[in-house]
Amino acid sequence: MNDMEDRWLSMSDISNYLGVSNDTIYKWIDKQDMPAHRMGRLWKFKKNEVDNWVKTGGAAAEPSARNLESE
Template sequence: MKDDTGEIFTLDEVAAYLKVGKRTVYRLAAAKKIPAFKVGGTWRFRRQEIDQWIKRQTAEAQSDDGPGGPHGRNG
């Protein structure tokens, strides 16, 4: 089985992976809200870092939606 931990994505590939538009990924990268780096002026993304970022986003979203959060019963 292929080891994907060192896999590098292009902006187009990350957009497809996250199922969002390329412009969204570009804006996130430029604002340093998603782990990214530039090679020759073009954005690149490490798959392992993107997967960790997804986990953090999921955890934050779940904690925001708890009983006292903005979407909870008390909100």
């Protein structure tokens, strides 16, 4: 794998990659368990983790529906 493909992505990188706003990313981290890593004040992302999360429906699931399923 190319080193550039495996690098940590910033908030702006991942929001551009997914085509959503930074606010949406913050909501997904908080409410829908989006895979993200806090490094000091910054959030960083691994592209393959985010891709897997999206593929398994993480971005599509409604938080209230997911909470009902786990109860």
